[in-house]
Amino acid sequence: MDTRDLYPHEILQEAIGKSCAKSEFSIKMLVILSFLGGGYVGFGYLACLRVISGIPAEWNGLAALLGASVFPIALICILIGGGELATGNMMIMALGRLTGRVSTYKLVRNWLIVSLGNLAGAVAMAYFLGHYVGLAEGAATAKTIAIAEAKVNMDFGRAFVSAVACNWMVCMGIWFYFGSRHTSGRILATWFPVMIFVLIGFQHFVANMFIIPAGIWAGANVSWSQFFYNMIPVFLRQRPRAGSSFCCRFLYLFRL
Numbered sequence: 001m002d003t004r005d006l007y008p009h010e011i012l013q014e015a016i017g018k019s020c021a022k023s024e025f026s027i028k029m030l031v032i033l034s035f036l037g038g039g040y041v042g043f044g045y046l047a048c049l050r051v052i053s054g055i056p057a058e059w060n061g062l063a064a065l066l067g068a069s070v071f072p073i074a075l076i077c078i079l080i081g082g083g084e085l086a087t088g089n090m091m092i093m094a095l096g097r098l099t100g101r102v103s104t105y106k107l108v109r110n111w112l113i114v115s116l117g118n119l120a121g122a123v124a125m126a127y128f129l130g131h132y133v134g135l136a137e138g139a140a141t142a143k144t145i146a147i148a149e150a151k152v153n154m155d156f157g158r159a160f161v162s163a164v165a166c167n168w169m170v171c172m173g174i175w176f177y178f179g180s181r182h183t184s185g186r187i188l189a190t191w192f193p194v195m196i197f198v199l200i201g202f203q204h205f206v207a208n209m210f211i212i213p214a215g216i217w218a219g220a221n222v223s224w225s226q227f228f229y230n231m232i233p234v235f236l237r238q239r240p241r242a243g244s245s246f247c248c249r250f251l252y253l254f255r256l
Helices: 008-023 027-053 057-070 073-082 086-098 104-132 138-153 156-179 183-200 205-218 224-236 242-254
Strands: none
Touching: 008 086, 008 104, 008 156, 027 057, 027 073, 027 104, 027 138, 027 205, 057 183, 073 156, 073 183, 086 104, 086 156, 086 205, 104 205, 138 205, 138 224, 156 183, 156 224, 205 224
């Protein structure tokens, strides 16, 4: 058995195969796995909040770095433990559609169910663990509120561009995961792109589903209408852009 890591054109074939498999998931399976995916993102954010809220303000740069370094457990749990994430599926399912392996109906079905399932899982985590248990409040209250308010106060255009950059990093983490043949390599490959998007502070569709409701319940000056308005630009950036579609077709057709 060949145990070497994959080249880019081989990763593409792996991702297309995964797209076909995902398109055959039952609605029940998609609901369960996407709820878990949203929950795992909540765990990652709670770990991040715990780290950054325990470090003095004058060490803010170190706090950001250490907090970002624990968040990738979210994507690792999803990819290795089993879960569905809307942001990754935007890339994976689009590859199947662009190569004619997946129908438009199955693509839209996956995106819709997984997005709603992620929302349910992330909001459940924000309420039960973040608010009811109090893990996003107490010593973490100030950070939770500050992050939530910063997310919704970013204007539409900046939120959109920030979210584009975020999903670029998330999808790179998933792409690297497909390229590795070993669990240790997959964890390491996934870790750094995800850590970078958290460290920089990009807008992430599913992460925002957790932190903004958590901020609302913690007392942030944020309304539910602001939360759902924020979902619009950060969701729109998930859809494959024309440039990425061309690149995917080019890679597939010419096996680069």
